[in-house]
Amino acid sequence: MKNIKNTKMELSQETMNVGFIKKVETLSGSSVRRCFQCGKCSAGCPMRSFMDHPPNRIVRLIQLGQWERVLAGRSIWYCASCETCSTRCPNKVDLAAIMDALRKLSWDADGPSKESYVQLANRLFINNIKQYGRQYEMRLAAVFNVKSGQFLKDLMLGPKLLSKGKLKMFHSKNKNLAEIEKIFNRIEEMRKNGDAP
Amino acid sequence: MTATKNVLNYSYYPGCSLHASGKEYDESARGLFKALKIGLQEVPDWFCCGATPAHNVDELLSLALCAKNLELADKVEGDLAVACAACFSRLKTTQHKLGENEVKRKQVEQAIDGKVSLNKPVKHLLEILARDFGLENLRGAIKIPLTGLKIATYYGCLLTRPPDVPQLDCVEAPTIMETVVETTGAETVAWSHRMECCGANFTLSRPGVVLKLTGDILASAKRAGADCLVVACPLCHGNLDIRQKEIEEVTGEEYHMPVFYITQLLALACGVNPTKLGFGSMIVSPNPLLKEKNLL
Numbered sequence: 001m002k003n004i005k006n007t008k009m010e011l012s013q014e015t016m017n018v019g020f021i022k023k024v025e026t027l028s029g030s031s032v033r034r035c036f037q038c039g040k041c042s043a044g045c046p047m048r049s050f051m052d053h054p055p056n057r058i059v060r061l062i063q064l065g066q067w068e069r070v071l072a073g074r075s076i077w078y079c080a081s082c083e084t085c086s087t088r089c090p091n092k093v094d095l096a097a098i099m100d101a102l103r104k105l106s107w108d109a110d111g112p113s114k115e116s117y118v119q120l121a122n123r124l125f126i127n128n129i130k131q132y133g134r135q136y137e138m139r140l141a142a143v144f145n146v147k148s149g150q151f152l153k154d155l156m157l158g159p160k161l162l163s164k165g166k167l168k169m170f171h172s173k174n175k176n177l178a179e180i181e182k183i184f185n186r187i188e189e190m191r192k193n194g195d196a197p
Numbered sequence: 198m199t200a201t202k203n204v205l206n207y208s209y210y211p212g213c214s215l216h217a218s219g220k221e222y223d224e225s226a227r228g229l230f231k232a233l234k235i236g237l238q239e240v241p242d243w244f245c246c247g248a249t250p251a252h253n254v255d256e257l258l259s260l261a262l263c264a265k266n267l268e269l270a271d272k273v274e275g276d277l278a279v280a281c282a283a284c285f286s287r288l289k290t291t292q293h294k295l296g297e298n299e300v301k302r303k304q305v306e307q308a309i310d311g312k313v314s315l316n317k318p319v320k321h322l323l324e325i326l327a328r329d330f331g332l333e334n335l336r337g338a339i340k341i342p343l344t345g346l347k348i349a350t351y352y353g354c355l356l357t358r359p360p361d362v363p364q365l366d367c368v369e370a371p372t373i374m375e376t377v378v379e380t381t382g383a384e385t386v387a388w389s390h391r392m393e394c395c396g397a398n399f400t401l402s403r404p405g406v407v408l409k410l411t412g413d414i415l416a417s418a419k420r421a422g423a424d425c426l427v428v429a430c431p432l433c434h435g436n437l438d439i440r441q442k443e444i445e446e447v448t449g450e451e452y453h454m455p456v457f458y459i460t461q462l463l464a465l466a467c468g469v470n471p472t473k474l475g476f477g478s479m480i481v482s483p484n485p486l487l488k489e490k491n492l493l
Contacts, residue, residue: 083355175242
């Protein structure tokens with residue numbers, strides 16, 4: 001995908017994907033169109049300083065059909081799901097749910113955002129559920145470091161946590177593992193048949 | 198106040214962290230509930246609720262995992278007691294969303310190949326202590342008042358937000374944690390960052406984010422004159438306790454602020470043996486502070 005971050009925004013029937021608004025609204029169960037840009041979401045957002053587009057601008061970009069700008073940016077991957085925006089919106093726009101929907105749309109398209117660390121962490125976390133049923137933090141952190149090429153990240157924390165008995169090395173087999181796998185498979189099947197988003 | 202409130206029984210969903218990095222939360226919760234004669238029976242073979250990563254990219258998966266866990270919990274008697282704020286939020290969100298959205302409920306029922314059960318009341322430990330057991334009874338159970346401790350109560354995000362879901366307390370200005378902590382005789386401080394986000398699971402992918410956010414939280418608690426923090430979520434705890442040294446290195450500020458789980462402090466006050474409360478597992482040791490206040 002070309003770097004659209006610094007390109008000028010041209011609004012016309014050709015460049016505005018209005019269908020995207022509906023898509024986001026259906027997935028999130030929240031109105032996008034109700035937003036009147038008061039900016040309360042961005043004012044309370046703890047992650048604002050890490051984002052390229054603040055939350056209120058994300059909504060405005062969707063309203064203008066600028067889906068590529070939204071999905072290419074890193075804002076959606078820096079949302080912490082703290083729910084402050086959804087709590088304070090005077091128009092009941094559930095921005096936290098919209099962020100979930102945007103991440104899913106980006107995730108399904110395998111990107112296109114470059115924020116790969118958060119996506120990698122999510123992928124490993126979900127794989128852990130499928131494989132073990134529960135999270136094993138040590139494994140999660142170790143695999144994350146290897147896969148992200150940051151072999152030395154938090155190197156000093158590992159032994160410290162281990163000595164405090166905080167990192168469980170061994171896992172007991174969860175009796176519901178087969179059932180969990182079935183849930184994953186059924187969802188995959190439903191998506192193949194078009195029964196689920 | 199009714200007198201026969203000491204026979205409460207709950208099914209219990211500890212969540213993944215309470216078996217690993219948050220084990221002192223599990224130990225102290227069990228110790229406290231035993232001392233208060235509240236029964237906790239762990240749901241057999243519960244599994245991960247999906248937490249933030251699942252709902253971040255796959256809502257259906259997140260709802261299905263929680264719905265299946267709720268089904269497992271149904272087989273154990275009593276309302277479902279949940280310790281982790283994230284698990285609590287996910288389970289309540291699932292009940293809320295599936296209760297009002299029939300399309301989603303049908304999808305989840307197809308995914309778990311069974312009926313969705315939404316009737317089990319899901320309660321956070323705080324709620325059980327403050328409402329079911331009751332503040333009056335809690336006050337009566339205190340054996341060692343924690344006089345002299347100045348505590349910053351930290352709610353974080355998911356105990357109260359969003360408005361329709363957890364319904365634990367007021368969404369912007371809750372007091373439940375303060376009222377519970379104050380039954381021990383400790384003092385709570387008024388401070389600015391008790392509802393701010395700690396960065397949660399960015400601790401894995403983007404630790405820099407966590408250092409910034411938790412740095413602000415610790416600075417605010419210190420400004421308010423607190424000696425320690427109390428939390429009710431293993432992720433908040435991890436970010437404030439495990440990463441505190443790093444925060445000190447980055448910001449140049451010294452905190453040495455122990456971060457207690459609410460159950461640790463209450464259990465200590467209720468006379469549970471301190472060696473059973475996992476104080477040794479905390480990275481910032483609470484022992485100097487507790488000794489200084491003659492509580493150990």
